[in-house]
Structure formats: C-alpha cells, structure tokens
Amino acid sequence: MTKPRNYQTEAIIIKKTKLGEADRILTLYTPHLGKIQAVAKGVRRPRSKMSGHLELLTHSLVSLARGRNLDTITGSQTINSFLPLKSDLELSSYALYAIELVNQFAADDVEDYPVFQLLLETMKNLSQGGDKELLLRYFELHLLNEVGYRPQLEQCVSCHSPLKEVTNAFSPGAGGMLCPACRQSQPFSHPLSPEALKALRSLQNDDYSAASKLKIDQKLAQHLEMVMRNYLRYLLEREVKSVAWLDSLKAQGR
C-alpha cells in the first residue's frame, strides 16, 4: 500500500537516535502500519513544539509527511504520556525492556495490531502497579504468540505425546517442551517443574486479568525468567540490551 502524502497515525515511540544538529530519527510502533521510522526535525531544541510528545514510552497521535527516504513528522499530540512510568526508575526500566523486545522482534512496515495492543496494555498495567515480573513474562509469551515463535507447551515437540505431570524439560532450540525420554537426545534444555509449566501455560493462554491472579513465589519467578531469557536469546541470537540494566537494578534492590 502506498501511503498518502500526509497521514496521521497513533504511535508508541520505541526508539530514538540522534540525527544532525537538532533532529532525531524515531522508531514508532503504530496500530496499522507496524514499525515505522520517521525523522523528527528540531526536537532536540528546547523550544520544539513536538519534543515532549515524542519521548520514548509515549503514546501519541502523530502526523507525518511522506518523504523520499524517511517520512517526516509534522506534528504530534500526546494521548497518554505514561507519567507514572517515567517518574519511577524501576518501572521505566521494565517498560524500556518491553519496547526493546518489540523493536527487536517486529519487522519494518508489517501491520500487527495485536502487538500494538499488547504493548499499550503492558505499559498501562505497568503504570498501574501489580507484579512486574509476571507482567513481563505475560508480555514475552504473548509477543511470541504474535510474531510466530509461540513455544509448544502442550506436548513433547519430539514424540508429540502429551506431557505427564513430572519434571519435563524446555528446549529453546526445539521451540518447546521435551518429555523425559526425548530429553536424552537434546543436550541444551532446562528441566521444568510441573508448577513452572502450569504457570507458563497460563501466561501463554489466559488474558491478563486471569494470568495476573497467578501466585508465584520468588524462586519460581526467577526460574521462569531464566527460561524465557534463554529462549529469547536463542531466537534473537543476541542479548537483549536492557536485561543487563534490569539485573543491576534488581541486584541493588536486594
């Protein structure tokens, strides 16, 4: 679809890079155009009328003009500034992790409305409090559902038999669970207790209001984090950069 010369879209600002003297290249996640990049001119000057509406973690209504190479942002109005997120070190770090994941997994110019909704919902839920770790796991699993990397948690990916209520294993390379028998032939997998598997299934399939009622102790939470982190690292073939920062924050909090 060719875009009209001037168009307007909702967007969440997920990345910004400096350009020239006072400009920025922004990466926007939009409901119907997917991930797009656009130039915002003059936004690093204090008198810019747009800069506050185009900060990271802001949900805005953005007007753009089609350009030869990149489109140019001509106007912007905040829909939700997510002030609670921005004024809390921990919350903003969690939200930055979420937008980094979206940026890594989303391809340019591919519409994916559920991802937009998921991101918006996650940012709202984060700013309203609640279990942040659980919220991130929910976000990760639902993002994977949307982008085509949904891990197989119902049956063994190798022999396709249903999983019994014993300690099975999760294999990032195989993209799902392995039963104890098949696990022998797959060296890179982590053991996963029945409780952990149950929690992952609930996070993968339920909507947030149900999944948020899960009771997860700290040990299990750390285990789920490790499993998801390994899987994401395997899929992206690199570290998610904001993970290091989240870890250092958590280390200081303890």
Place this chain on the structure above:
Amino acid sequence: MNSDSIPTADAISKLIQELNKLPGIGLKSAQRLAYHLLRASDEQTKLLAEAILSVKQKTKLCSVCLNITDADPCSICRSPQRDPSKVCIVEQPQDILALEHTKSYSGRYHVLHGAISPTEGIGTEDIRIKELMERLKDGSVTEVILASNPTLEGEQTAMYLNKLISAIGIKVTRLARGLPFGTELEYADDVTLTRAMEGRQEF
C-alpha cells in the same frame, strides 16, 4: 559513490575522505570544503591544521570534575570564587558551556560523559559515576544538583543518582522542569505541564 573514484589529485581525495567522516558532512559538503581549503590562504589552512592537532594533544580531562581542560585541575575547579560545596552534574562538557553562559551558578561541576540508556546497553559502569561517588566521599560537598537532560535517559540517570547520593546523606536537587521561555502553553506536552504545575512558585 565511492570517493576513491574521484579523478583528482591524491591529496585532495584524501582530504575529502577525511572530511567525509565528520558527523553531518556528506560527500558533496566534503568536496566543497576541500576545494575551499585549497583556495584559502596558507595562513588560514595552517591555523586550522594546528587547531585540529592541538585539540587532541593539549586537552585532557580535569581530574576533579572530568570536564575537558588544558590545565589540570580545570579553571572552574581551581577558582577560589567557586563554591566547592555545590556540585552540578551534567551529561556532556557542552552542558557546562550552556550553564556557564547564564552566569547564574557559582558552584562546581561533574561531567558524566553520557546518560544511562538501557536499550543502548549503556549502564552505570559506562558513565562516570564511580568518580563522582569517590569525590563525594570526603563530605565537603553538601548539595548535588542533577542537571541531566529532561529526556527519558536523563531522567533515569537522575533517579538512579538520587537513590545513590541521598543514601549517603547529601542533599540532592534536580533542575526544575517546566515551560521553556518564549514558547506557547498550548503546545506543551503533558509531562512538562504536569511538572510545571507541580513545581509552581509563589509570585
């Protein structure tokens, strides 16, 4: 287009190549600058060349505030007129220039050389926080003014430093965030307006 293929003297294409590496200078601008330098007086080109050489050779970081200086400690850290009990924390050396231009601050500075940016992989180890905490240890500083940029990265840096510094019992203040002079209220964003309202002062 590759600048190697330019049919011109080697010296010129080399200059074009080097100029081309500068931020914001594309190939055409580099060519224009190179030919301008070729036609400029000997005196002028010599001054430019010397200025470029000395910027690397004669500057270093001040051992106290990490600002860029030619004498260590820098002129601000040496000056007896500057209040040593106040330290203003900025992201870049250029920020000091802007603050000094106002002539309204009489304390000293500390340059972080960056801001925490989780998504770029810039953490606390990558900016000069360790040096700052070392400097605050001896107790002579009573107020730390956080003047990092009012961007998300700057805010994160400020919130992090606030946690760290207030824990050792030093007063921490943050530059007020509000409406820039000479702008119109109707264009202000929610965050700025909320903070401007919260931080309003009696007339």
